[in-house]
Amino acid sequence: MAKDRLNEVLERYEAVIGLEIHTELTSLNSKMFCGCPVEFGGEPNTRVCPVCLGMPGALPVPNQAAVEATVLAGLALECEIARFSQFHRKNYFYPDMPKNYQISQYDLPFCAHGHLDVEVGEGDAAYVTRIGITRIHLEEDTGKMIHVGGSEGRIAGADHSLVDFNRAGTPLIELVTEPDIRTPEEARRFAQTLRTIFLALGISDCSMEEGSMRVDANVSIRPRGAVELGTKAEVKNMNSFKALHDALAYEIVRQADLVDAGGRVVQETRHWDAAAKRTSALRSKEEAHDYRYFPEPDMVPFEFTEEWIAAIRERLPELPAARRDRYVQTFGLPKHDARLIAEDVPLAQFFEQAVDAAGAKLAKPVANWVLGELSAHLNATGAAVGSCGITPEMLAELVVLVDEGTISGKQAKEVFAEMAESGDMPAAIVERRGMRQVSDTGAIEAVVVKVLAEHPAEVESYRSGKSGLIGWFVGQVMREMRGQANPAVVNEVLKQHLDQ
């Protein structure tokens, strides 16, 4: 879809978007109400027990760490934490739900009334918008249905269905935003920013592909200036940030086209098809579900004290936005670079350790190396920053070698490649390969004289005005010296001789 088309629609209509985001607490050791491990995939029905299979007589015992993780998320998003809270049962029948009720929260969620400030756009067009967070609650995930005999694993046309309960009972937090989002880009930035926060909190791996972070959106449009809300559609199955953006853009234009043609938006759930790049109605009418919520009698309510909440607050790490600002202020990093590092917890830890080792005045070159060679290396090898073979100390030493003029930037790249391969410290590699950069003016001068003598025509051209040839001369000298000359000194000596 043309971006112009969305912009044109958004000139006439205002989109009103609210998100509902489910995040599995994948970093926990055990499920929400039993001791089974939390992991992705695996042989079906191997991580199950009487509790998460809903066997007769089994009882749920709440995972305290999951409760704490939820409250931690609430505190990170400026929520009010309930002093009194409890679980409710949400009753409905579905084969992926062992008890035919989901233990969830209803009118007493752990966290409510929070907000997240989201930065949208780049450069001059950048702005900050505050998105309200209605609530964050804790619940258990369902199992997974596997439909056999139909097309693409969909239930329609399937011959029979199997259920895998490995995921059943995985702790899941549900975050609901206020309808404060106005554009697909704001929605995408909200989800991305939230993800960086959850990653910083260490509560989830937030993988949209594996489904550990699932975003649904409610979207409606209204004429610019109107107060009354339009009829909303719920959009599901957006498995990436791009899908979230594209599905919302599609849906806004679809609703505008409908209204422009004199039609009406119906309240329904729509499925995003990423391949076809369109949404389609999943259920023609919202089924009138009556979940018969009532307080979960198998558990006692939670009463959180000020002290307990304060203790959780103590565990809040520095969040990405604060970390980015610190990098800008303390190290003078460009905002964009600071953000890229700050939003990636392991990368930020690596960066800070390297800066500690190299000295704060080298923070900028360290950042360049982290975002340049190191990130490229991680992308190429698929390794995690903690296990890629390059330590913060190695990178720091390399940056210092360049800063002290011992090796050139070009040489440093070779050293980087070799230390990534061998795991040796850069100084040792420089020593072994005799890569010490020559800054001795006398040695360089001898080569310069030789190069100029061998290329009289180029010298003539340079002197008659083609000053750009200086780079070519530098290259010739460097080649003669097998790259070990200090390029700044070479440049200086060349100019002295050429300009006399």
Add this chain to the structure above:
Amino acid sequence: MAEPRRIVDMTGAQIADAIARKELSAREAAEAALAEIEALEPRVHAFNQVTPELALQAAERIDAMVASGESLPPLAGVPVAIKDNMNLIGTRTTCSSRILENYESVYTCTAVERLLAAGAVPVGKCNMDEFAFGSSTENSAFGPTRNPWDLERVPGGSSGGSAAAVAARMAAVSLGSDTGGSIRQPGALTGTVAVKPTYGRVSRYGLVAFASSLDQIGPFARTVEDAAAVLQAIAGKDPMDATSVDEPVPDYRAGLEAGVEGLRVGLVTDMLEMEGCAGEVRAAVENAARVLADLGAEVGEVELPMSRHGLSAYYVIGPAEASSNLARFDGIRYGHRVKDAEDVLDLYMRSRAEGFGPETIRRVMLGTYALSAGYYEAYYGQAQKTRTLIIREFADAFERFDVLLTPTSPTVAFGIGEKASDPLAMYLSDVYTIPLNLAGLPGISVPVALCSESGLPIGAQIAARHFDEATMFRAAAALERALGLDMTPPLVAERQR
């Protein structure tokens, strides 16, 4: 108490004692119980499953301990029967329902595990009202249990099988579960001692849930001492049940001889005056109060007007929780499943319609309705408010009294089929017991008389403060000693001859 004529006439304490003194082997005790079951079961039908292999294995372990001189656990060799809504590996756990007719336990209920760890020998799984819905054990998919005092009468329910097994001496003690009176009422109707502990005193893990906020497991026995010993074995915090409470468990048997001198007993007069309370029941409870007074207790009168609304609140809260708890019986993972379902909805509807009996369907529908949008506040919300008021009323009463005395059941055992077609009349059976479940309080039913007309047992209920089962046992033991009733049913007398 008369000298026991047979092994099965011995109390649990006597059996454990005789085994410890090597006058009796656990195997002999188990075989005697199994033989008694074989003789009487066709007439009583207390069991859904008899477990001779489990019993003999457990007995052999005890005998091996005796042989090797190991110190014995407190219930060593005591034959125990278990209500069929508690999981025990190696048995089916059917809840007397077609939907679980072939369901094999995959783990063992905490209370059962603790009882077996205390040396008890499991002889079988007891019949009950389906999913514990009922007060007569007539709502069993496998046929009613009969009262050993009169085989044409019900033993009460829902733990009727557990009560009848102990009354008929097919087991020395048994476990039941009590949601609204399902231990105490059959206790009264079969002349046994029957205990519902404080909510949270005994783990519910492994007990197939009826109403999670009301259910408690408790013992049946023929003496207060045995009941206390069984509760001792099963009580205490369980990490698998978040509603079990980490409250110290005192030595219940230590205080049984202490008497009731100075104990403040509240006779609940408005319950005695309630319409439907049989004259002899009232007279028997009033007599029990006099006996306690003669023993030095300070007996006073108290009214609990809110409690009369307990029945209504209970028939909202109980079915509401049950409708949700029973949702898992859907034919997907276990239990009865129709073979030719067209789709998943058809599978659910027909599996459940075929698997559940009429009373179960009635309760699930009642509960579903009570929780429905638009009705929740009027029913569930109102019932919870009533529950809060009942809790306060009891709290006030326990400011003045240490224990409260009421009838257990308004009538003696009624005839099989007599109330089967009138659910409301049946529900009234539990009018005295339900308030304690709503308030989470402990209660014990002890035999206090035999009806002069019918010869059937009459029970009195003694209620105590939360976690004060010790005082309740002390009062019950004093009454038991003073009354000195011979609670031998005609069926047992016949066997003794």
